Amino acid sequence: MFNMIRGDFYRLKHSKGFYITEFILIALVLSSVLTGTLGTIGARSDSIEEFQQAGGAWNAVKATKLMTSMCSFLIYLILPLFIMTTGFEFSRRSYKNPLSSGMTRLNYYLSKYSVFIVIVLLQVILYYGTVYVVTGIKNGFGIFTLNFGIKMAQAILLQLLLLLAIFSVSILVLFITFSTISAVVTTIIFPLLVNILHMIFIKVAWLKYFDFQGTIDSAYFTHLSTQNLEFYILAACGTIVVCGLLSTYIFNQKNL
Amino acid sequence: MEEVLKIDQVAKQFGRQTVLNDVNITLHRGDIYGLIGRNGAGKTTILKSIIKLIQPTKGTITLFGVTKGSNYIHQLRRTGSIIESPVAVDQLTARQNLIYYSKIHGVVDSNAVDDTLKFVGLDTTGKKKFKDFSLGMKQKMGLAIALLNKPDFLILDEPINGLDPIAIVEFRELLLKLNRTQQMTILISSHILDELYQLATRFGILNNGTIVKEITKQEFEEQSRxxxxxxxxxxxxxxxxxxxxxxxxxxxxxxxxxxxxxxxxxxxxxxxxxxxxxxxxxxxxxxGLNLEQYFKQLIDGMGGEQDV
CATH class of the missing domain: 3.30.70.100 (Alpha-Beta Plaits)
Structure with missing residues (x-):
């Protein structure tokens, strides 16, 4: 597992795609925090609007809070790295190299998943790190209270979990179809599909817990009851576990 | 002599189609075994079954004395293989690819990358990326990846297809060198039978998923002199x-x-x-008969050994 992480990060380090993706991430963050504007993929909640309009320049703390509502952009900035480290393995069938030299299929899956977790972590750290440092240098760092620290940590952990849940579905599709395109399309379509289903079947309350993308963006500003939070976490963990078990089962059965 | 591989009554079905039918093959240390067969005869299926990319429907495969379970997978660390076509990371150079795979395989020998590159003759490719390699260079890259963890057993599926005559000779010499200097056991499938004849010490002729004839090079030479x-x-x-x-x-x-x-x-x-x-x-x-004529006669059922 550790060897795969070392190997795949060596591969990323020598890939132009990695630097282009990271450049886009930093450029996106800079364009938002330097102009003081937010872009979102879904609907924006009123509480964000109110908070944004509540006077004063964006200092590091304020910007970090506000930028939680743009975090779902990371889905599209994790996607290229996911394709580079895992997708290409399947589309070019280079999984044969490790599998034919003593790596079990379960170990291969877990290794690739651990690489993916590290990628998600790094992207989240780079995202919030850039926001905090750049706005801090430009407009000051603001007051970092304990309450803010705890709430941010909770929001970021929830966002991490939801990002992993979204990509668990993509990984499952990749392990079933061996098609990078199908995995990419799933990553983009799945959150939209859940949204559409939720709008159509408005009475089916539990569907909202699978709106991972929407929840990522509202993780800081939506005040969730403990029970609601538990349901969101359960839905994400359930998706990760079910997709993981299905992926490994299907991968184990396949003639490669 | 140490038994490296024993394939015992192995069969494989895809749906209703039988691809392998009670195949038996035994390889000892130092053997170079040539697997001969037409397209779709089942050569790649045998090779994939050995490295567990495919699970046989019936029969057992014993690798270095181990038949199943995680120990079998562990024994695969003693093998290197090129199946179907050599694959590596397109965006990386030969050296970077070997560093990448040495990290994944946990190769600790710091000289392994340079030694392997030199051995296969890719040490002068510089910044050229794998995606820009010629077919011959890609085959050498595949061989380099297979050799990185110093295997005892090499499995090669049609490794000389598409190579030019000089590349074929170079590839053959590399394999013979590995066999002579390291007693490496090699299982190789090929359509280019004249080339296989110069390399292998034993041949297995596969037809419709069945080994129809096994013959040593010495026996063949006696029969075809x-x-x-x-x-x-x-x-x-x-x-x-x-x-x-x-x-x-x-x-x-x-x-x-x-x-x-x-x-x-x-x-x-x-x-x-x-x-x-x-x-x-x-x-x-x-x-006199060459291997190609021998194979053709055997498969066509036009007299085989009696005409030799």
Whole structure:
């Protein structure tokens, strides 16, 4: 597992795609925090609007809070790295190299998943790190209270979990179809599909817990009851576990 | 001698289609085993079954004495393979690819990358990326990846397909060097039978998923050795004439045909002696079978060994 992480990060380090993706991430963050504007993929909640309009320049703390509502952009900035480290393995069938030299299929899956977790972590750290440092240098760092620290940590952990849940579905599709395109399309379509289903079947309350993308963006500003939070976490963990078990089962059965 | 691989009654079905049917193959340390068969005969399926990319429907495969479970997968660390086509990371150079795979395989020998690159002759490719490699270079890259963890057993699926004649010779010499210097066992499938003949010490001929013939190179050479074929009207008289001119190594095949295995007597001398002694000679030709002809005869069911 550790060897795969070392190997795949060596591969990323020598890939132009990695630097282009990271450049886009930093450029996106800079364009938002330097102009003081937010872009979102879904609907924006009123509480964000109110908070944004509540006077004063964006200092590091304020910007970090506000930028939680743009975090779902990371889905599209994790996607290229996911394709580079895992997708290409399947589309070019280079999984044969490790599998034919003593790596079990379960170990291969877990290794690739651990690489993916590290990628998600790094992207989240780079995202919030850039926001905090750049706005801090430009407009000051603001007051970092304990309450803010705890709430941010909770929001970021929830966002991490939801990002992993979204990509668990993509990984499952990749392990079933061996098609990078199908995995990419799933990553983009799945959150939209859940949204559409939720709008159509408005009475089916539990569907909202699978709106991972929407929840990522509202993780800081939506005040969730403990029970609601538990349901969101359960839905994400359930998706990760079910997709993981299905992926490994299907991968184990396949003639490669 | 150590048994490296034993394939015992292995069968594989895809749906209703039987791809392998009770295949038995045994390889010992230092063997170079050539797997011969037409497209779809089941060669790749056998090779994939060994490295567990495919699970056989029936039978057992024993690798370095281990038949199943995680121990079998562990033994695969002692193998290297190129199956179907060599694959590596397109965006990386030869050296970067080997560093990448050495990290994944946990290779600790710091010289392994440079030594392997030098061995396969890719040490001078510089910044050229894998995606820009020629087919020959890609095959060498595949071999380099397979050799990175210093395997005892190499499995190669059609490794010389598409290579130019010089690349074929270079590839053959690399494999022979590995076999001679490291006693590496090699299982290789190929369509290019003349080339396989120069490499392998044993051959398995696969047809419709069944091994129809196993033969050592020595046995093949004995069966396919060159001879002079005579067609005469009177074999008894002809054999007397042959003895008179000093020819003792021959065989009467039937009422009209004699095969002479002693090749130091000129055809002209044989012909003139027979004619002088009133033997009617209708044919005198030098014949022999190469592996390709042998394979074709066997598969076509046109006489096989009896005609050799």
């Amino acid at each position: 060159e001879f002079i074929k005579l067609e005469v009207d009177n074999p008894d008289l002809a054999t007397n004439v042959l003895r008179k001119i000093g020819c003792s190594n021959f065989k009467v095949i039937n009422d009209h045909r004699i095969n002479i295995y002693q090749l130091d007597i000129a055809n002209a001398k044989i012909a003139s002696s027979l004619i002088e002694n009133q033997v009617q000679l209708s044919t005198i030709t030098r014949e």
